Amino acid sequence: MSSKPFILLGKTIPEGKRTVLDLEVAKLHTRTTVKVPVIVERSSNPGPVVLLLAGIHGDETNGVGIIREIINLELNKPKNGTIICIPVFNIFGYLIQTREFPDGRDLNRMFPGTLNGSLASQFAYQFSEKIAPIVDYVIDFHTGGGERDNIAQIRCNKNDEKGLELAKVFNPPIIVYSNNIVKSLRETLHKMGKTVLLFEGGKSKELNPTIINEGVNGTKNVLIHLGLIEGNITVRETPIFVKKAKWLRAQHSGMFKIRVANGSFVKKREVLGVIQDPFGDFKKKIYAPFDCHIFCINKTPIVNKGDALFHISLE
Structure with a gap:
């Protein structure tokens, strides 16, 4: 929102440019360095910073497919503000298609993390310290675990007025009232004053075209609403609210x-x-x-x- 330098992961991000950074996590036991690609598109005009993130559970590939399609359609190129894409957050789990980190922990129960804790905790800490502070809005893409198949839905806290407003703009088939889970990414971001939408759709280890389409269209609606990109918001039908x-x-x-x-x-x-x-x-x-x-x-x-x-x- 201001004219001061935009710095991410220790690097100054130039206006009007695409920048790809690497969030370094750790090395495999083979000494191969594992890096998480962070794709930054910054416009020349001021505006909010939106983070699109998927793959916090390594086998939840629908979210990865959603962000990939958003990049393919160039919806991540803003007219105003900045859009950050992290298509694969848990790169370890993604490589071998498992939900957990190599230490067996669920990354989405390790936030905000610690500097010297477990591998998952250290990774959560890096994100919480280096990326989370600079973003204003986050869309976190998930799927059902195992064989659980979710209808495309947005989950948000019933007391989060900004989140509920954006959930309606996203226009999913279903909006589910869901309390923040302790030590989850959503809870940590909420405590930091960020507006967070949690998308659920499909199940793990699949690329479902219907779910991907829902995720792309909803994200496009949000980006238009926030003024980052141009276009018309698509409203298909009134979402069903599941309060309990x-x-x-x-x-x-x-x-x-x-x-x-x-x-x-x-x-x-x-x-x-x-x-x-x-x-x-x-x-x-x-x-x-x-x-x-x-x-x-x-x-x-x-x-x-x-x-x-x-x-x-x-x-």
């Missing part, structure tokens, strides 16, 4: 067949799925306990009693 939710869990173990489309509104006693054994001895139907929206389905073919199957709205 619960997981519908398996009452039996067995083979799981889904009988309802993800994102559906279902009526009480509607059959959502069937659990059956491989020997033909039993077949148990799963019924909707009440009228609700389904915004996540566990698409694993085999379930155990107690497994989370359907994420449904309570109100």
Whole structure:
């Protein structure tokens, strides 16, 4: 917003230029240096700094695909302000397609990190100290873990007025009220006074064209709204607000067949799925306990009693 030098990772970012920086994390045991590419597009005009970040969990590739497409369409080239893209944040997990860091920790539970802690904690600390302070807005792209398949949605705290305003501008199919998780990236950024949107869509280890399209269109809406790029905001339909939710869990173990489309509104006693054994001895139907929206389905073919199957709205 001011005319003072824009410095990121110790380097001055020139106006009107594309700059690619490397956030150095650590070395592999082979002594190969691992670097996280940070792509900076700074306009010649003042404006907010927006960070687009994906891959905090290494196997969540839909978010990587979203930012890649944003770069491909040159939506990250602002007329005003600055757009920073980090397509792959957890580069370790991305290389071997695992959720965690090499030390087994969930990076999204390690913020703001410490200077001399675990590898994941040190990496979180570098981000919190060197990148987070200079950004104004963040869109953090995620997918469902494992076989959990999320409808495209924005999650934000119900008391975050700025976040809710941007969530509506993003215009996803569903907006879920979600409290900040302790030591998560979202909680840390919120405490720093940043406005954060958490996008969820699809499941891990996939590139879903529908989810990627939702993420790109929503991000474009936000960038237009904030004045970084030119264009018209696209409003397709009014998002469904999920103020409270619960997981519908398996009452039996067995083979799981889904009988309802993800994102559906279902009526009480509607059959959502069937659990059956491989020997033909039993077949148990799963019924909707009440009228609700389904915004996540566990698409694993085999379930155990107690497994989370359907994420449904309570109100």
